[in-house]
Amino acid sequence: MSTAPPPSAPHPLDGGLGEDEAALRLRRDGPNELPVSRPRGLLRLALAVASEPMLLLLVACGAIYMVLGDAHEALMLLGFVFVVMGISFFQQRRSERALDALRDLSSPQALVLRGPTPRRIAARELVVGDVVLLAEGDRVPADMDLLEASNLAVDESLLTGESMPVAKEAAASRQATDAAKAFSGTLVTSGTGRGCVTATGEHSALGRIGKSLAGIAADATPIQHETRRVVKRVAAVGLALAGVLALAYAITRGDWLHGVLAGLTLAMAVLPEELPVVLTLFLGLGAWRLTREKVLARSIPAIERLGATTVLCVDKTGTLTANRMTVRRVWSDEAVYDRVSSAGQVLQEELHGVLEYAVLASHRRAFDPMESAIAFAGQRLLAGTEHLHADWTLVDDYPLSPEMLAMSRVWQSPDRQERLIAAKGAPEAIVDLCHMDADQAAIVAAQVRAMAQDGLRVLGVAQATFDAAALPALQHDFEFRFLGLVGLEDPVRPDVPDAIAECRKAGIRVVMMTGDHSATALSVARQAGLMTDAPPITGVELAAMSDEDLQARLAGAHIFSRVQPDQKLRLVRAFLAHGDVVAMTGDGVNDAPALKAADIGVAMGARGTEVAREAAALVLMNDDFASLVTAVRYGRRVFANLRKAIVFVVAAHVPIVGLSIVPVLLGWPMLLMPVHILFLQLIIDPACSVVFEAQPLEADAMKTPPRRADQRLFDAALLVRGLWQGIGLLALLVAVYAGARLQAAPDVDGDDVARTLTFMVLVLSNLALIQTNRSWARGPRRRDRESDRQFAWIALGTIALLGLVLAVPAVGRLFSFAPLSPALLAAALGVSVLSFSWFECVKWILLRPGAPGGPR
């Protein structure tokens, strides 16, 4: 493939390509993406399947049957090999599909001009010649020549290794230098720009060096590590037991082949085959369920940590509030205008200048809702006056920075010599720029407090003129004159108070971290239902605190105001050091480090920057705080259901392991053969875990505090619960087997009848075991359509399979079964009901307050 760039397009100055032309080019040049290497071929899958221990055990058993001359059994086991492979394949495909879907949802976007208004499209659809808008926090989606750049700086470390942002400017001529180009994959750290795409996909600078951006991580989660450890240990113990059993059999009965077979059967019974499967399935399906709630999980480990969240750090604008700003009040020391109380009146003459300069200090094509609101108010309240200046040209601008919360724009009017500078920003910053005396500053501060207490976000507005040719480097070097204040209203989202109340009941602390003024923060906090007993801690106070002081203040603090992004990082670290599990929302470029540091970084899908989304583990696709609480609920549910499934797995294994050992010890004929264990282990049990996955959260689960961060998935409580249920069932089954053998006529197939009866009870009890463990709560189980239906299907399927084995003699022979009389069938049913009562008893006993293995 040639690396020469495709024929370059003329640079359209605006408008960009038409849709038809773009579609044509997309077909010609291919999508704007790098080929991903996915070594997931059949070979790999086959290898993965072939190395599964269950398969090896199967093959070994098959070989022994061959040697024994039982071709039927050998063939049947071979059949099961395909079942195992089929299940593996199906599982892998299912989880990969889920991951692919998540990848698609989190793929990068680009703001492109194809027609009069910018449109957001998937970056993979970009073509050469497209005109793309860039803003702070974007990943540059393709190589492009810059047509326009304003304070644009780009982090090119991905390409060059150089971590300092590089300043960019618009191309002066067609021969663009690197300073007038933006490269695919680099990061816009500040400013805005407009570029014309020159190369996409493999032709881009990024494509040529063959790097690709990290996608969704499918890393193993801590729980998966824990599970692997447990499975390994159990398998080791199982193998040792199997060896001992084989030896015992061989020595006591002098039959080596059957001894090894008994050992292998036990190994199969012990192997917790379904655990890893259950885990992958639960986490993967958990992520999938979350997407239906408009929450995208970019990292699977986040799903399991969500339920343990103890502290939720939220920003204010757009998370707690709707980010729908309107100008509510305009103030100068001569007049006040209030949108509500002055409704219907015209804006007083004294306030015209304030609004005029607020508009001049905003971008013409505003991205920021605050600036849109100011522009809108200007259009409405200044219409027909001489204060709107469509004919002025922008000379330069000074952006907002963490050190100076104000921005200025420098304008040239066609009929004036000197340039006019408009500034707006945090009132403190504007007062500072205006070099006010103390009395004046106090008057302004009092007014700011009054407006902020009404929940308004307050901006100061100032004006300056400038004659000299060269503009100064700092905003401070202008002679600013204070004009007045603008108060913006941003309503609290209607569902936020309920969501926060739910967090409180669930023992989760909600902490607000905002760049806004303390009084505004406090007022919004009150409306949202946050704890407001302690005064906010400001960024300035924070900077003066040592880490120890901070730890001491942390417990009582719920609002942090005027904090800078790096202070958010410090706060997150402080909570983590305190032992909290921290979820944090953020949307700006500067939030990325804190989002990464938090246990669960949360970005907004629509409002957040690309960078924030990349750094986050969760993306709220509808920007809705309430769905974050939903996500926490799902996190708790996944963990709770995993524990239920594990208890079931433990309880289901005890009887099959026991029934593999007991007959050998007592000198009885072997009860369970490999085929019986496979029937349970490979078909019934995995299907059953699907039911647990779909269980709804217990009614009171969001009214109890989060689980401890260090709580293990497998703990003594689970073991106790599972063992009690399992041992009871085992005792019952041994009694059934012994009784049936005693009862049966000592002739031909008395053993087979006993085996049939015992197996039937075992299978039915497995169903009872599920029904019991579906809910561990006091009182009747919550009805839930989805899991009820699934349980019904699986119970029907199981009973049908059982019926097949019992009723069709050819199949029955493979299981060494004999037909059961109606009386015995009824007896089997009766005993199964008995085992169900036992499971329920265990559940009630464990519900006692303080009992080990209680619901949590």
Ligand SMILES: Nc1ncnc2c1ncn2[C@@H]1O[C@H](COP(=O)(O)OP(=O)(O)OP(=O)(O)O)[C@@H](O)[C@H]1O
């Ligand atoms: N476009 C702007 N023009 C002027 N001043 C601004 C602008 N954007 C922000 N500011 C000032 O900077 C302050 C901090 O803004 P910033 O956007 O950093 O807050 P934030 O941390 O995102 O707040 P929140 O927690 O409410 O989302 C604002 O209170 C405001 O005074």
Ligand SMILES: [Cu+]
């Ligand atoms: Cu006027």
